[in-house]
Amino acid sequence: MDMIVSDAILASISRTIATAADGLDALAACLEDEVALRSSFVDAVELVASRSGRVVVAGIGKSGHIGRKIAATLASTGTSAYFVHPTEASHGDLGMITAQDLVILLSWSGETVELGNMLTYAKRFNVPVISVTSNPDSIIARNSTVAIVLPKVPEACPHGLAPTTSAMLQLAVGDALAMALLERRGFSAQDFKTFHPGGKLGSQLLLAHELAHSGEAVPLLPIGSPMSEAVIQMSSKGFGVVGVVGSDGDLVGVITDGDLRRHMSENLLLLTVETVMSHAPRVITCGMLASAAMEMMQSQKITVLFLIDDLRRPSGILHVHDLLRAGVA
Known part of the structure; x- marks a missing residue:
């Protein structure tokens, strides 16, 4: 491969990784400096812990893919959770959400149209909503029980269009909530083994x-x-x-x-x-x-x-x- 082409590829990879790292650093700095963000994280964990039902995670596009991973992480660490696609929710899957549940909506802009019906349904039946967004004045943030507002960080995409850094921050928030809930509940290695009996992880959790x-x-x-x-x-x-x-x-x-x-x-x-x-x-x-x-x-x-x-x-x-x-x- 041409050396110039190789250098360009490596430079692009380095910029992407550096931009992602800068985004996580920005989130950590906000968590350290902003009382509102710290309070929203604490309120979100306490809200999830107080519910008797399940956590319903939803998002569209890249936020939807991140939402699936967040739901899976929550479920595997002691918090019953599942993902609902917003479009399917509008065509009958809203019936999967009960009054004992809690909804987590992922939307970087906070204005995702496809999440509107889920938000309306949650408000109508008094189902608490936690939103993860970068816009505190958005419709979704303003109508959430708890709004986790993330710093507006640049995407790694050179055009600023492909969700990259923003998706990573959403994933970090999901992991942070799952780990905080795990520790709050005293979720042990033996509990973990119950949900991970197979594969390499399962063998590591054998007694x-x-x-x-x-x-x-x-x-x-x-x-x-x-x-x-x-x-x-x-x-x-x-x-x-x-x-x-x-x-x-x-x-x-x-x-x-x-x-x-x-x-x-x-x-x-x-x-x-x-x-x-x-x-x-x-x-x-x-x-x-x-x-x-x-x-x-x-x-x-x-x-x-x-x-x-x-x-x-x-x-x-x-x-x-x-x-x-x-x-x-």
Whole structure:
């Protein structure tokens, strides 16, 4: 490719990214300096949190595409939401909106004609409206319960026409509302897992006990057992380790291949497990994320972890191969 053409392409890409970054910086600065904008964000979060119904998101054109993403983000983080196309709403889908719901309207100009029927319907049936616009004097902003007014930033388009920076700011607002609601509700990683059971994200949200072996599969011996039994357990159970439990059933030690090598002698099999075991074994709790268990294994260069309950009693065993098979990495 011609060097001049390549330079022009890269210059265009750089301008677009810089313009988008400037737009986000402008939004952050307004949020820092303008009391009205801060209040509108707080009011919007509180309003959504107070409703018993769902959040209905609507927009036309590029705002519609952003609206679909905002609805999806809200739904996946604990706030029931869905997108309604304004044109379809005018042809019957207004019936999807109930008095318990809340409507979020996206319109950079605040004068989008296609949103008019949804706004009228919401006003008629007392459905709260949150608008995201750059024009505080627009019809939509003036008729909203809460109007989030964004700074008027230049588009990355050289003609100032294609929605680029403006769409990014709308998306940022949607993400900000979703995250604020997530934190306000105390939405946990376990809650997140409920809505994301599939794919790479689902595997990262698996809990350690869901992948662990339990019952008779766990290699355990009581204190006082001979090492001959430990070697049998290590070989037959296939984990290369054996856990040692005390009189109360708590895990007091672990014997690994390394412990065998360190104590290798002709009398090894005559020793008792407590003379060979490593004290203070590395363990995890049942509620730990599988991804956290993987990180622990990698950082400490180990391949097996025992799971314990609140009383330090072993309830399972997890091998790195179990994590890899489940796609946790």
